[in-house]
Amino acid sequence: MTVDLGPVWLTLRLAGITVALLLLIGTPLAWWLAHTRTRVKPLIEALTALPLVLPPTVIGFYLLVLFAPAGVLGEPWLRLTGQTLTFSFSGLVLASMIYSLPFVVQPLQGAFEAVGRGPLEAAATLGAGRLDAFFTVASPLALRGYVTACVLGFAHTLGEFGVVLMVGGNIPGRTRVISIAIYEQVETLNYDQAHVLAGGLLVFSFAVLVLVYALNRRFPVHAA
Amino acid sequence: MTVDLGPVWLTLRLAGITVALLLLIGTPLAWWLAHTRTRVKPLIEALTALPLVLPPTVIGFYLLVLFAPAGVLGEPWLRLTGQTLTFSFSGLVLASMIYSLPFVVQPLQGAFEAVGRGPLEAAATLGAGRLDAFFTVASPLALRGYVTACVLGFAHTLGEFGVVLMVGGNIPGRTRVISIAIYEQVETLNYDQAHVLAGGLLVFSFAVLVLVYALNRRFPVHAA
Amino acid sequence: MSALAFDLSVDHGAFAMRACETLPLAGITAVMGASGSGKSTLLRALAGLEPAARGRVQLGGTLLQDAAGVRLPPHRRGIGYVFQDARLFAHRGVAGNLRYALHRARPGADAPGFDEVVAALDLAPLLGRRVGGLSGGERQRVAIARALLANPRLLLLDEPLAALDLKRKAELLPYIRHLPGRFGIPLIYVSHAVEEVAQLADEVLILTAGRVVARGEVHAVLEQPQAEAVSGHFEAGVLLHAHVLGQAPDYALTEVEVSGQRLWLPHIDDAPGAPVRLRVRARDVAIALQRVEGVSIRNQLQATVLRIDAEPASAYAELLLALDGADDSGPHLRARITREAVATLGLMVGQPVWALIKGVSFDRRVLVGGQSG
Amino acid sequence: MSALAFDLSVDHGAFAMRACETLPLAGITAVMGASGSGKSTLLRALAGLEPAARGRVQLGGTLLQDAAGVRLPPHRRGIGYVFQDARLFAHRGVAGNLRYALHRARPGADAPGFDEVVAALDLAPLLGRRVGGLSGGERQRVAIARALLANPRLLLLDEPLAALDLKRKAELLPYIRHLPGRFGIPLIYVSHAVEEVAQLADEVLILTAGRVVARGEVHAVLEQPQAEAVSGHFEAGVLLHAHVLGQAPDYALTEVEVSGQRLWLPHIDDAPGAPVRLRVRARDVAIALQRVEGVSIRNQLQATVLRIDAEPASAYAELLLALDGADDSGPHLRARITREAVATLGLMVGQPVWALIKGVSFDRRVLVGGQSG
């Protein structure tokens, strides 16, 4: 019994890139949400959580419409890059990002709120500019929030399925991720293969998670 | 065009019961994780996050095997209740709980860690027992964590699909929740119906989320 | 009131505490010691908040914890705590914080009442406030009130007045002083301020690097060099036990007697015969060769020089004086004068002198209600 | 050194602050006031940390904020801050906290060096520690060191010594006192302790309910009733400007001159002619009708009674005295004696008297280096 490792690498790449980009986008968004006093904050927060609510295949369907070459997002993308957003790795990344956004933003926002203004004020009076204070004080103090965000975001992208299937089109080597591969084995009643893939994914994920959480213990908790 | 509201009520009931039970189970678990000093903590944390990693249909598959009348969980359940766990509402609740566990436990754990020991020690010296202090100090201080846990847990159960489909079997009135109903409309090419259902779900969820987040603003943030 | 007996050790790696004492808890026990000497650690261990604390604690008839595994949880110890940081509940307003304690108060007929405590700590204007915007001192007052309202068997206060201004401090001190008498709540009180301690405490316990280096009646301990290490030389002095003789209402003065000699103090409302405690600082005592007339210093006591400790590096010498009419052990005075004065006056051990105590250096604040001492 | 000019208002609903001052910043400016009077709020507004603060702040030549919308962010103001709660960074150890400041220090040849600051605050034993287990006083010392290492243009200290024991306080005070001279860093210093303020400050500013009710040279302000409201009557007194005359090395005494009269103080290391500042508390001054011989009180000054304020409810009266040889505005003394003594000695306004100042009540601690005053 040989196992095709292609989907595994693809999945790891997808999850890695998705989480990296989400951290990049999610950090300022979460920061803003944690510190803003605007009235529209609840609206933005609700919007951020919305991807959770719809079934993945349904999100997949709507994203397909948005990403299609004539779609609101797909059309400019096609013009700019010459490539379609649907059925491409880029599209998959974008879809995963939309789908996993709440898992990154919510823990980060919570962590930033818990850090509060005190340490930032202290840093400012020591001459640290806003970015400096963010990187050297706020984010290390919010490290546990980052760990949670990474774990949830990464894991959710690993396990994501409906959206990826729909938007990605299951193209081997390009958009065929491991969840689809497992699904296929179950559907065709190849349970042995499915067990191997699922078991491998499980063991790998478990090991990564244990490692992350074990490291996490070393970070101080910043209680009130 | 008439819309069958059965799945909507069923879904709300499922999500409500799931979240309620998860809070009940997740609270002591999160509390324990936040305060324990045991070495196995990272293992338990990793286990808690594991349901995120596997694709829903795959989890569904394994739960199906576990829940089956001859399965490890299904067999005793059948003996005790006289009913099968698979393709029943109870089975759906259990499956949803397993699937949504991380969304409830992680925010709660984070919130409890942020509260820290200080306020609990203060409460104890005022004569508050452990349970008393938990309900009157720790949980109100962790209110934002509870809000996040409820929102993520509820929304995730609403949008859950693969697991429910596999374990529940799409039986009208019993296990056919709204996500499956929408999926089915898409599958059977009834796009109009699907748009109505999805739109309704979206608007309803958005309204609930905005409300929750707006209320959330009134709770104090407990910064370090 | 009951005794508190403990034999505790705490190991924090770089810092280790070991303390074994029996405190009478007959009022207020002060804990003094340099920063980092383990004062907070001791209090936490007594309250059951320090997981690393090993050993035995017994409060009155109740065994709170022992080496064999008994360990009463903090909320069952009936020990109140005012933390160095106030630790107010952020989800409740000021009034909510107070009511939290009130609802969980130990039952007791003479438990402190809400209005009474609010009035004593002047919290009425703050009752409607959230705790978020309170100033440092405001927070601490709320924390003290909260702890009182729980009506504990023993109240631990960890530098509760450090954040308060002197005026507020002066207002609160008498109230704290009377807590043991009024509500039957003994206090253990961490403080750096020897004045506060002299004014409040019956017993003092001094910690250095996790060990009790001195302990006993305020009187005795504050005269020891360990006390000076903590309180600074400037404030060194003695405590005198005295008895009320009578009143001079026109001048708001009270006459007291120490070993047969007479002193005038600002009025205190006690009947003749009542015992009072006086603190006399060494720096407030001057020496004269004869009784001095025509000066505002009314209190001049006859004494004999017992010892002269010159401090070669400084301008000062410290004299130990025996009050005439006292026995060997009995009330001593200290005087801190310049070495130059010692030389010019030709002071020698055994010499009879007059100790001039500037009347006003008996402040109402250094009078300690004698009822418990 | 430069001046700090501000015209600020802060509205917190129940509390409103309005302050418009120009401080010379020629050393140390103390801010005093009751708990909740707005001291922390003022400091936060100056540092740019108070979003609700409106108005204008100018530090030397730099406009930090104005009503028209200029608003320099806190990190560009070059203003250091030692917070009432220490606010150490929990993710860095003690050394890490210090280095954080060092790496961001304003450039400057005479910026405080790491080893120097560590030594001054005795932090060497704590350098390897995490900040979690530090005691209250330890935290505050680290916070002060950290603020110093950032080499600010102006350093704000919000009750930095409240958590320290007297000995540590006494060790730190001289260091703080010399910061302005040594590193060119002027300080604004919040404190409740009038002794600290007298010892440290050049200027004082007193806040009551968000308003500046008194401001000026320490000298002048501490004599005002507003100062008493904050510091408590017990510590009331005056500051005297004096000049060194000479030394008596055998007795470790220094002779100084005030308005032509002579006083002996514990040795200070200043050349003849150097100006010094002395604090004389009212309660340390006794009155005699003639010069008194044969007593240890060496410092007896000729003075004239200017005013007698009897306090009918208490045992005391307060006398205001003009030192002979001074002009009308010139150095005054206060004496606090019993009303009974006033009556017995027959004291009256205009009467010449001798003020007896107990030599030892000039403590090294109340000497302020005159170089910046």
Place this chain on the structure above:
Amino acid sequence: DEVVAAVAANFAAAMARIEPAFEQASGHQLTVVLGSSGKLVTQIQQGAPFDVLLSADVERPDVLEKSGLGVPASRFTYAIGRLALWSPDPQAIGDDGVAYLRAGTFRHLAIGNPAVAPYGAAAQQVLEKLGLWAGMQDKVVRGEDIGQVYSMVASGAAEAGFVALSAVIAGPKPGSHWTVPQEMYPPLKQDAILVTRARANPAAQAFLAYLKTPASRDVIQSLGYDLPAP
């Protein structure tokens, strides 16, 4: 009596019309559970309360039969699917679908996942027969079932796709299509089987019998399926 029918998704449109007719004719209660054939079989293996399975292929009912979960004698072919190349653009596909395929002006062509969906396997065979399969790998996208393939095309993400003819007929967008000649792929026989647990369920038997009635056969044929000779 009640019968629960597990029905392959591609047959959903037909079932929508058959269900009321059957209930009226027989007086039995029919509950339809839609899903992919593979999932439905898995669920039956785990004890799902399904009485009959209408699969999209012949292999899966065979698996049931061999494992004793299906009643052997009950098995029959209830429909033969027809494959269609479809585009929502009415102009896109002319009479000659082969020409459209060869021209290759589309960016993406959606087919069912050959590993999972019989229609997908058929589509692959058609493309192989035309010699286009190898050259079209970067254009072919795979949906898990025929419903997904339809969605991919209907949304405009893929210009055309191989779907069930029944979907073109029942679907919301007629567009243009080319019915693939039957000789280009093996017949897409769809078998039904009685699940063992329902051996004695009269409603289940009645339903299977009803599928063979002319009324039912007319409906099935009207939706583009072929039928074996009765």
